Amino acid sequence: MPKTGMEPIRRSQLIQATMAAIDEVGLADATVLRIARHAGVSAGIISHYFGGKDGLLEATMRQILSDLGQAVAERRLRLADGSPRDHIAAIIDGNFDRSQISGPAAKTWLAFWASSMHRPQLQRLQHVNDQRLYSNLCFQFRRLMPLNEARDAARTLAAMIDGLWLRGTLSPDGLDTERARRLAHACLDKLLAGHDTSAASPKETA
């Protein structure tokens, strides 16, 4: 077997294996043995690369947060300098891009939300992410309305995005991404009503 450069490969494998294991049996039953099996390595390697199971779980949460950040950033870079509405729409779509990696990622998100209530390290990561979503939304709304209104609009849309995602994930039928996006965009239209010059998407609020 090779001698050098294994670390980034193994780390990536084990993080993916962690999500797969959580998808299969939940965080409670995602043992190091099961995760290692998924990655095709032995259990001992986890402590070697992550210092222990906790380290692996934290790295997995970082990966998920990073993936979300990238999904949003990619869509916003394509805009060059768009209207506030365009930027907010990109943020909405980026947040529902998670559905591509739906099964494993969705269940891992839920598991980490629950865990973060009792692990300061995870709570910190979680809070930074929430604040980023809120701040980005707030900044764009601020371009169209007074600060206090912008804050409430940002809180409303952030709750809408997370709520649609949560209810879709918990539903036995899974998340209907198209419907969730449509409802989130409709909510955005209502929040912008009377505040922007450009009209909404061709379809009115019917």
Place this chain on the structure above:
Amino acid sequence: MPKTGMEPIRRSQLIQATMAAIDEVGLADATVLRIARHAGVSAGIISHYFGGKDGLLEATMRQILSDLGQAVAERRLRLADGSPRDHIAAIIDGNFDRSQISGPAAKTWLAFWASSMHRPQLQRLQHVNDQRLYSNLCFQFRRLMPLNEARDAARTLAAMIDGLWLRGTLSPDGLDTERARRLAHACLDKLLAGHDTSAASPKETA
């Protein structure tokens, strides 16, 4: 010690102790020993009254769902026959009544949401509850608008309620109940705009 009538007392004690333990250390570390300690009884009693730890956890989730149902039902009964807006407002307020039992109940909700992804029994309970919230909202919206619009309005407000609750619970500062209710009612106002005769609450959408 007494001889008869202990069962309902112990069941209630142990369910409360379960929520307290989850509040303290999370579901993962809520062992039968810790739960029993909280209730002031021995560990063996859990298997005696609930058949095992799983039975206790399911009973605890049933209790939480029942509490929420009651909080909503109470407020709606006070209305006699109110307007659709009144009923929907009562549903919103009922859902944020959970904050009274905030700490233990909130963390238990989150833990069960995550668990329900992997336990059919819990998922079934969870789904029935979600459907009830959605159906109730849908029925009231239906009195003011066409079915398709009513469904979207119900989905929107349900997501708004859960999203506000989730983000508030995850926040290090805890849930700001007043603000959450205010934003949910503002969302309701926007959903009803142009659909009802009676005006909203004294405060306009500022």
Place this chain on the structure above:
DNA sequence: TTTTATTGATTGAACGTTCAATAAAAAAAT
């Protein structure tokens, strides 16, 4: 030969469940 990468058996701790033993109240008998 040196270095890096990996294994897997072992270890100690912690968990849920079980069950024989016990305590106390209620019912029955004296």
Place this chain on the structure above:
DNA sequence: ATTTTTTTATTGAACGTTCAATCAATAAAA
């Protein structure tokens, strides 16, 4: 009223299982 019997309620030590972490041994590149 007192004693005996029955029933309900509860304990806590013992058991078997499972887990994360460790580390000496090994294998393969450099």
